[in-house]
Amino acid sequence: MMTGKELFVHRLKDQLKFYNQIYRVTVYWAVWVYIIIPFSIIGLGLYIDLWRGYVDLGLLSNEFTAPLLVLIVVMSSYSTSFIRGADILFLWQYQSIFKRLNRARWAYFVSLSLFKTWLLMLIIAPIFIQYLEWSVLNYTYYALFASLLNASIGIIKREMKVRFSNWTNRFFFLVSSIIIYFILTVLYQPVLSIFALIALIMVILKVTKQTQKFNQEIAFDLERKNKILSLILMQSSHIGAPEFVGERLYRKRENPWIFRKSRKLFKKSTPEAAFEELYIKALLRNKNWLSFYVQVTLIGVMGVIFVPVWVKLILWMLILFIIGVVLKVFWIQVMSNQFLQIVQWQHLNLSDITKSIFQKAMLPGAMLISVTLGYNVLSFLGLLIMPVIGLGLTFVLANYLSRSVRNE
Amino acid sequence: MSVLNVNIEQAGYSEEHRIIRDIVFQVRKGELIGLIGPNGAGKSTTIKSILGTIDYLEGSVCFENNQMKYAYIPEQPVFYEELTLWEHIQFVASVREWSENEMTQRVLPLLKTFRLEERVHELPVTFSKGMQQKLMIVLAMLNDPSLYIIDEPFVGLDPKAINDFLRLLNEKRQEGAAVLMTTHMLDTAERICDRIILLMDGEILTQGKIDDIHQKAGMDQGSLFDSFEVLMERST
Structure with missing residues (x-):
């Protein structure tokens, strides 16, 4: 008969195999070439600069903001049981394997959690050591405390979620976040941290004495697995997979979230206004494309803040161009809808329409990045200069991209 | 002829x-x-x-x-998932350069006939197949x-x-x-x-x-x- 540990290892292998399959289906080589490798190189450069004390962000950090990063990591830890529906009958028949199964999954979670926390503590180490001037020994002790905290909170969160009501769980989460933040900042002392860990272990022992609900465990694991899967698949539609792959499975809404009463954006009734309105509304109401637009813009904003000065300008132009290309791809998708075949429309000069559409749609993202770049490089003077240059560049790019759209 | x-x-x-x-x-x-x-x-x-x-x-x-x-009514209804029923009609009207009055005069009797007037601000993607087909008919008839x-x-x-x-x-x-x-x-x-x-x-x-x-x-x-x-x- 299979032991608790064997069952856990078996299910863990299944889970890793599943994620490996998803990875192979969704992550295309182009993602490595255009996203992962370039961002890793930029990230490595940023990390080296962080150690050298050249990054502005480090100057923003202090004894109150830096522990927030640690708090976020600690509170986001999550333990999984990997048990499936088919195992319930087996577990009910052989309840003796419960303890061994739980110990195996906790051991796995704790070791994984310790590894992840140490990796993160290594990444944010320069903020504490270089900018906050902590000693290496003090920081090592702090990192050890944070990793143990992460492992304990992960287990408690899981057990609370499975064994108690949602509200008890949320209340615990809120209160423990506040307490842990205070321990990590103002109250941080070695003796206090030992007491905090002992208290957490006692909570774990108390919570785990409650009856184990395997059906709840399976439901939560499935819910989390679906969330991760939909997150991956939502991105996959941007890299070539069919759009329905990224669509969420829940019921579609009856009314749109914006312009609920079908309000017209343009007063005039012209074909140009019709296509502009169609494009803008379709973009604003399409979750996948809108979130992609926002993601690219935010990456641009973060990029121009963090990268070295000489890269900022290149990145600014590159992101503006990427926004333009994203909007052009969406235009092609809008125009390929079969709805446009149901009647023969009069001949229109689509190049003029697309130019106006691309200008309008690029503006919010382009302005946000330009303002950030301007302030970051030239302070308040930059707020006056860069948006104007950004506007000019947006118009040039919109013109270029609209000319490349086939006039059909 | x-x-x-x-x-x-x-x-x-x-x-x-x-x-x-x-x-x-x-x-x-x-x-x-x-x-x-x-x-x-x-x-x-x-x-x-x-x-x-x-x-x-x-x-x-x-x-x-x-x-x-011509007006084409396909077997599988086709429309924009992001536009409401009324916005589809507005799109056709704007492309044809009809005024708001002209559009309303043309479309209201059709919406009434097919009992769609209560659902004009809803997204057709949530309609049944029959309702979606009715939308296709309304849009086709609208074009004369x-x-x-x-x-x-x-x-x-x-x-x-x-x-x-x-x-x-x-x-x-x-x-x-x-x-x-x-x-x-x-x-x-x-x-x-x-x-x-x-x-x-x-x-x-x-x-x-x-x-x-x-x-x-x-x-x-x-x-x-x-x-x-x-x-x-x-x-x-």
Whole structure:
């Protein structure tokens, strides 16, 4: 008969195999070439600069903001049981394997959690050591405390979620976040941290004495697995997979979230206004494309803040161009809808329409990045200069991209 | 006077992948023509050839005065998932440069007929298949074309909606519009069509008035379905 540990290892292998399959289906080589490798190189450069004390962000950090990063990591830890529906009958028949199964999954979670926390503590180490001037020994002790905290909170969160009501769980989460933040900042002392860990272990022992609900465990694991899967698949539609792959499975809404009463954006009734309105509304109401637009813009904003000065300008132009290309791809998708075949429309000069559409749609993202770049490089003077240059560049790019759209 | 002249030598997805050949027919003003045939006979390819959405076409498709003023009602309703029913109507109205008043005057009776007036600000993606089909009909009727090209119009429609649709089509025909319709509902086709074009294996097997079809099948009595079966058997 299979032991608790064997069952856990078996299910863990299944889970890793599943994620490996998803990875192979969704992550295309182009993602490595255009996203992962370039961002890793930029990230490595940023990390080296962080150690050298050249990054502005480090100057923003202090004894109150830096522990927030640690708090976020600690509170986001999550333990999984990997048990499936088919195992319930087996577990009910052989309840003796419960303890061994739980110990195996906790051991796995704790070791994984310790590894992840140490990796993160290594990444944010320069903020504490270089900018906050902590000693290496003090920081090592702090990192050890944070990793143990992460492992304990992960287990408690899981057990609370499975064994108690949602509200008890949320209340615990809120209160423990506040307490842990205070321990990590103002109250941080070695003796206090030992007491905090002992208290957490006692909570774990108390919570785990409650009856184990395997059906709840399976439901939560499935819910989390679906969330991760939909997150991956939502991105996959941007890299070539069919759009329905990224669509969420829940019921579609009856009314749109914006312009609920079908309000017209343009007063005039012209074909140009019709296509502009169609494009803008379709973009604003399409979750996948809108979130992609926002993601690219935010990456641009973060990029121009963090990268070295000489890269900022290149990145600014590159992101503006990427926004333009994203909007052009969406235009092609809008125009390929079969709805446009149901009647023969009069001949229109689509190049003029697309130019106006691309200008309008690029503006919010382009302005946000330009303002950030301007302030970051030239302070308040930059707020006056860069948006104007950004506007000019947006118009040039919109013109270029609209000319490349086939006039059909 | 013909609204549409079809003279397709051959058409398909590529020169190597030809699906239909020797499709020749005319659609005259006020006429209702039924394009019928078994699955894979070439009905949809014929429609795509007329709409100009097929990749390979040898031959000609000529509209009245060389103006392609048609409305197409597809078998599977097509619309923008992000636009409400009213916004679809607004889009058509803006492209046609109609004023708000003109649009309202045209659309309100149609929305009332198909009982859609309560749902104008909803997204059609949440509608049932029948409701979506009604939206397609409303948009087609709104355009006042000289030719209606309709692919399997009755799928998903309730009996009242079918009657209302046929009544509206009759009104449009009396005003001079022509209708080209594909359908599998042979009893309805027999009742409403002026002429029938029977397709088989990508070719026209026969065409003419209902009586002509019966005559060609050698059946003085019986339904279109019986004649259809006889003619198909004879060809195979």
